[in-house]
Amino acid sequence: MKKSSVASPSAEYFYRWMLAIRHSEQKLKELYIDHKIKGALHLSIGQEAVPVGVCAALSDGDKVFSTHRSHGHYIAKTHDIEGIMAELLGRATGCSNGYGGSMHLYNYEKGFLGGNGIVGGGISLALGAAFSAFYQNNGQIGVTFFGDGAANQGILHETLNLASLLKVPFLAVCENNGVAATTPVEKSTSETDRTKLAKAYKISSLSADGSDVEAVYAAASKAVAHLRAGKGPFLLNLRTCRWEPHCGIIKDTRDQKMLDDWRTNHDPLNVIAGRYPELLSSELRAEIGREVDARIEAAVAEAMTAPAPELAEYKRNFGV
């Protein structure tokens, strides 16, 4: 798959990478059900516009710090479907050499500095990457994705304050899917409009429809321009919805009507396809689908036969 230019991604680019995330995660889910993938699996199906829109505005050098729900972020930032498949299958060819698993993806070359098993764990690290960029004056940005649940960790508030004082290129992206595990955002959060939070810390911010990849991209582009101009940190507030349960295939206690509404009326793939019926014709979409699926299938097939991490090497490198 070709990567379109960062400056002006096409509708095709957006569609392709959102579909790549969706189909990759559907594949991961299948593998999980088959017990080929073990451990925790937090799917982001339904949320694809957030990572694709944001990461399309970034360059490889910018450093992204992700969450426990990181597959979409990883694929959008790195385009490395092979690395993620192999990682979740526990292979030595995985992006964390098979040592990390779903929550601990890593790809330095492509600026992905880690999934995180701790809610809020990556937020202050992204501030560190922003500081590093400022320190080295290399024009890069430190980016953190965080959920509506993570927004209630004290570390977010401390980090926003410090980022504002330091005026470093720190981008905080709130991926508000309305729920944290089983707790609805209204129950966990006194002020759900994070732009107000940003304002309290004198940080510029924008809200956008997290189901509309172009809207996300437009907001992220403004943020990136602001950051690269050295104008201090920025916060994006994006509303989205995860379609799958919190983790794996556990039962979902949310209102099914609400979920159906999101699936029918706010599917990021339909939103963009509906906007460009000619550019994204059904033939082109089918072709993209075939290409994406072929790449995913090949990645899985390759991972299935790839070697596991070597025990001897593990012992040597970690002194165990």
Next chain:
Amino acid sequence: MKKMMYISAVTEALAEEMERDESVFVIGEDVDIDGGVWNETAGLLERFGAKRVVGTPISEGAFTGLAAGAALTGLRPVVEFMYGDFIHVAMDQVANQIAKARLMFGGQAKMPVVIRLCACGAGTREGAQHSQFLESWFAHLPGFVVVAPSNAADGKGLMKSAIRSDLPVVFVESRQIYYDIQDVPEGEYTVPIGKAEILRPGEQVTLLSFGYACEKARQAAEMVKDKVDVEVIDLRTLKPLDTETIFKSVEKTGRLIVAHDSPAMCSIGAEVVRRVVAERFDYLDAPPVVVASKDVPIPFNDELEDYTVLSVQDIVDEIMKISVGII
């Protein structure tokens, strides 16, 4: 006796204590939604209401501090961490506030907090940040009582004792036993803090363990039973240690192995060995041993994780080594 899952036995303890004492309440993430993520608070909200079953945002620092402040002012909180690993986010509240209040304020302040570390331990391919046993940290911090049940009955009995304790108690739970169905005494049943239990009497080797590792110890003892007679002891309370039971066993066997799921460095095993060497050296017929998981964060890949985590075979190997000369 009735048959129930470990997790339900602990819930029963919570319910009985909440019934008995109005000052007891439960706080943590999602404890008020659908019985919590582990089914660990099932039925409590319906029975005791939202004031006493407090679901929180993902704000471990704040809700642990809340528990500390509530304890200072007459309540008895049970603070739940969805995974033990998440307690690090609240370490100031835990280590500088809860642990120290009693001493700092001249013995006047009470801190009857139960810190419930849910779902500790590895073996589920959940990676480095969801697989730790952290009992040594809290045993090392002056100020805490630390307990670690290995079965459903002890889960109930120790939780009841923990709630009644005026000292802060860290309640270390093993995920691997959560849904095991076992016998649990009905109604009032407490397990005293500070008392170990002999799970399997034996004459030749003392094998100490706690939490999920007890099951591995028991299996190891069974596997070698035709060659060596191993006494398996469940410490149950890690601080204060039941040195009486430990010493008595070592005086009899002269051989000591401590087996646990957390790494050996600065561990409960290391502490037990220190005390035995200092106080029962003359009884020892062989150097005492700690057999534990490797000193490394838990990797994701199956083979690496299995290699890293304490196995039954690791314990068997140590039993055979320490028994050279008697078999």
